[in-house]
Amino acid sequence: MDVQLFHTFDAVATHGSVSKAAAALGYSQPAVTHQVQRLEHLLRARLFDRCAGGVTLTSAGERLLPLARTVLSVLGQMQADIEPDASPGKAGDSGGRRSPDR
């Protein structure tokens, strides 16, 4: 289970639309659809009701949302707690090059 699924789920829930979330995340619409389907399959629960003009959270989706955001929050805290040790001022590697942690 990739954490990106939670990012995508959060974006879709926030925007109420797959296409808007895709644009915001920099993914194509089908990629977002697949990620949502993948998460739904992993949790064995339908998270959105598909409507023509967008999507709406199901009750399971509404229960999931705060938990997903908690996970994302802890992940951000993780980066903050680790980084001080990661760069102790030594001339280690890249001087400014930062690869996306995905």
Added chain:
Amino acid sequence: MDVQLFHTFDAVATHGSVSKAAAALGYSQPAVTHQVQRLEHLLRARLFDRCAGGVTLTSAGERLLPLARTVLSVLGQMQADIEPDASPGKAGDSGGRRSPDR
């Protein structure tokens, strides 16, 4: 970033050994080594000190461990909160409109 990396990190930290963790998780030793390296690269921090007879947590690893376990805990809670809706097998639907199984 797959959450499996946190499971593996937790197992290696708990067992103090890559091979023990691999056996416990059902992975090969190289797979666990790669997962740890991947996590270290993603966080840009060394998490273990490699010794001949095993591995020991660095200070960064010690700081990461509780956060990783928090993530895993929330993930478990997630399953518990979702499952009641996934297969309720009940009749009295409380207002929720459920589209017919496609």
Added chain:
DNA sequence: TAATATTACGCTATCCGTAAAGATG
């Protein structure tokens, strides 16, 4: 020497993007 961790290499599976189809107001 024995046990442990790491690196090399090939294969499989997963995932994304483009293109086409279905559904709804």
Added chain:
DNA sequence: CATCTTTACGGATAGCGTAATATTA
């Protein structure tokens, strides 16, 4: 009819396992 979501398909990337190498008590 216009917009949005979903499915199909092809290519690229990532991850695991087996095998081989290095290091240390």
